[in-house]
Amino acid sequence: MDEVTRSAAHVDTVSRAAQSPDVEQPWLELGLKSDEYERIREILGRRPTSAELAMYSVMWSEHCSYKSSKVHFSLWGENTTDEMRERLLVGIGENAGVVDIGDGWAVTFKAESHNHPSYVEPYQGAATGVGGIVRDIMSMGARPLAVMDPLRFGNLNHPDTLRVLPGVVAGVGGYGNCLGLPNIGGEVVFDDCYQGNPLVNALCVGAMRVEDIHLAKASGVGNKVVLFGAKTGGDGIGGVSVLASETFDEGGPTKRPAVQVGDPFAEKVLIECCLDLYAAHVVDGIQDLGGAGLSCATSELASNGDGGMRVELDRVPLRDASLRPEEILMSESQERMMAVVEPSRLGQFLEITDRWDVEATVLGEVTDGDHLVITWHGEVIVDVPPRSVAHEGPTYHRPLERPAYLDVLHDSTPDSLPRPADAEGLKADLLSLLASPNLCDKSWVTDQYDRYVQGNTALAMPDDAGVVRVDEQTGRGVAISTDCNGRFAKLDPYAGAQLALAEAYRNVATAGAVPLAVTDCLNFGSPEDPGVMWQFREAVRGIAEGCRHLGIPVTGGNVSFYNQTGDTAIHPTPVVGVLGVMDDVARRTPSGWKAPGQVIYLLGRTRDELGGGEWAHALHGHLGGRPPRVDLDAERLLADILVNASRDGLVDAAHDLSDGGLAIALAEATLRYGVGARIWLDAVCERDRIDLFTALFSESAARAVVAVPRSEEVRFTDMCTARGQVHARIGVVDDETDGLDLQGQLTVTLAELRDAHTGTLPAVFGR
Amino acid sequence: MKIGVVTFPGSLDDRDAVRAVGAVGAEAVPLWHGDADLRAVDAVVLPGGFSYGDYLRCGAIARFSPVMEALVPAARGGLPVLGICNGFQVLCESHLLPGALIRNDHRKFSCLDQRLVVENAATAWTSQFEQGQEITIVLKNGEGGFVADDRTLDELEGEGRVVFRYAGDNPNGSYRAIAGITNERGNVVGLMPHPEHCVEPGYGPSLDGLPFFTSVLQAMAQA
Amino acid sequence: MGNVVIDVMLKPEILDPQGQAVGGVLPRLGFEQFTEVRQGKRFVLTVDGDVTQEHLSAARQAAEKLLSNPVIEDVVSVRAEGSAQ
């Protein structure tokens, strides 16, 4: 299309909108409700232009406005005490939260979902999911340090899993590896409930000096608004083509890809370029372009600032010259950022972007007044109060109702399942569990991720937490773990969410780090279903109150609704990420034992708790009863013990107990370095009044196993006794023992363990 | 002693290489892809990563950068050059080393703690190893399959120019399990695994990367 | 022996970072005349004997089903090619 047709005549301007109040507009097709459309008219005092309608419709979508979830977020604030706020430098509401980890270092981390795009196009969906969360972290002024990827798929043996999983994994790896960010952990979970709706969550952590934190706000009248990075194409526009076809007739562009394609090389260059810009102090405010593209970036920057903004949209560099203004506003083209720059620093800004061959364009400037004005070839096509777009979208108090099926589920306890009667049976269950999709070795997945790049990785898969160094001089660094058992959350979303929090917290402490802060990625079904909304509320309450109990704040997160196939929602899946700090990460505790003669202790008490557990699920296809009891005081104490023991050199290995219970923890700790152990559980069974089966497979929380050097044994047990930590000496590391020897009961050789553990994924996905 | 570390757009392990150079007490000098200037360094490391995105073929575009225009003749003249992973690919594309690197035979990126046998302990970058020594260092790439025609392979074997061979299972389908090679003079070495990730206790699977850098210090001292 | 050649390209509206990278270097090597570069895939499927209509239609199906991802790619041609070496 030539300039003329693209400009004036075919564009819906503000003055035209004022003169033609009755034009039919496709608000319904764009996903707005009639009262929402009416509100827009009210705010503007006229009908919106097509461009304004486009902006409001994307910004007021569930994804961008949190309209169903927002009313529950008061729970975060209400449960954050002043003490918890002390280390919080930036809280919920910014692109990502920031915590103070000491020595002048600030760390920012956040998780995000890219579930639906990854189902449509697994590789690109997952890749752009990683790209998006990394830009969020960059927009805080941080250097990204590492990524993680909590993933959930349908049945391992369903043919569609063969399409989705390899693509997702290759996409996470393809993007992250090319950015040079180590992948330091994540999850791979299989459950039929995710069959038509896999979950692809991505987490990124970054660091900066405290004084270098940047925020997304446009202030200072006359400051320039600069768009930099990739050109804008028609990516991910989806709904807007509706708008285009309603407003324009023939001659328009035809196809707009709903799928976004990532260019990790462009993002890598963008990262380095941003870091140079920050170092040169030429950036006043900065925002990444993610969902809702320029609509989001311009309205949020302006809304967070103290003035207005004027943008000449026709200056946006395009990959596809046929894009219409409203499409440009909504495009989700990847690898773009927007900065606010003082005019006197613009020259230096552009020198830096030039050096990195990054295209940068001044689109407009910060104005006084309080309107966001966007023009197209001189004509005003948007003139709105930015807050009304970015922050004053609709909020819903959706109905909540505890689902009736819960009573049925609770009544169907795992007590009726056949428990193995003898040693032979126990061994068979152990090996099948070790080979089950959720507990098998995940290296088919994790070997596709670079865990070493940047040279700061102190711990990664298959250990309990990912640990990276932040300060090269001192070794100060962070540990992160993400966890969630969706079956627990299905049985009881409040307890399930707290168990997810507790597990991530425990994993971080197991690695030797002091837990400090929390992020979450809340994956749920449709908010229009009162049962789902109830699950959501319970989960948020669980995390918020749990955090208060543990004394660590939620710093940010993400909500993903509409994860369902037809009417069937996924299990509620509130993935929780906990971040901890260590003075020197080289002292981290690995999850496997190496040194013969070290003594193995089991910390914590075991109850008969198999509801929602892996044994019932994997071996009997059963889901029912109650999840394990949550005891956050016990978690706090255990974490304290683990951190202090690690700091004082009292433990050389530690592994937390979660899915599959003690049996799986012992097997994993043995497999880690191929060093065996002799184990005796009689005393534990007697103390906790349980049988051997329960001792091995129960998933009671607040437990861990540790390996203690003999020279430190007395100090270690004295500490446990003094603090009231339940502990039991259950074995010894022994390289003469081939695998695990449960004395007087059964033996499992290393080869048996290894064969069971490592065969499952390669059997489905190949070498 | 000054060792240059080149940064291409898309280089990832340049910082690690700088750290490794520092770990043996040498001075690391950053070299920029856009400058045809080696800044009087005594040796050069071409680090790992995805130069220019590696979208066409790994190393294919980096080969035409100004810094390579300066480096190729210097390397032919005897300057010690170590190409790690993407750096190895750049050396092959630049014809400083024979052969080429293609997609792994299993078609996936893979990150492993890999065992290698040192088959030539006489190059500028391997003199501190024992001939036949087994080491473990990080291997991580998607296109690490070393290929060349039979004549070239026979020549490499015959002249002792295979410097590293994979021990155990061949991780990527490299012909004759070749992990790294050298030129006739022994000053240019390329390998797929990453010694620079194995130089610090607490990070990486071993310290087996250090001898690469102590070797070149010695070579430079003798030069 | 005959060959069926299948060409697959990214849809025109989809970002092509590979083509872009090539397009970015060509001018530096003195090739200024190319305004855009797109990179695609080419598959050569070998059959025993001459290529028949059945081969072609099977290849067409394989192209749609396996060799391309219809969300982002187009199969731009499926054709027989003179007998292989």
Next chain:
Amino acid sequence: MGNVVIDVMLKPEILDPQGQAVGGVLPRLGFEQFTEVRQGKRFVLTVDGDVTQEHLSAARQAAEKLLSNPVIEDVVSVRAEGSAQ
């Protein structure tokens, strides 16, 4: 606008893991008639106006110098293609 199309294939003696993988899956999808699959690259270079002999010879040079690696690949064709959309 015209296009020059360049086809590049791995030399026959070089292992082609991607082609092999496709070749392995086809029979499982019911395509038994293909005895071998090789995967190559296809570049489409756009020029202003019609494709001239100069364009073709520049494209041939670019193909040899940049788009293929002679150690492992052959440029199997460089040709003009009808004008673009």
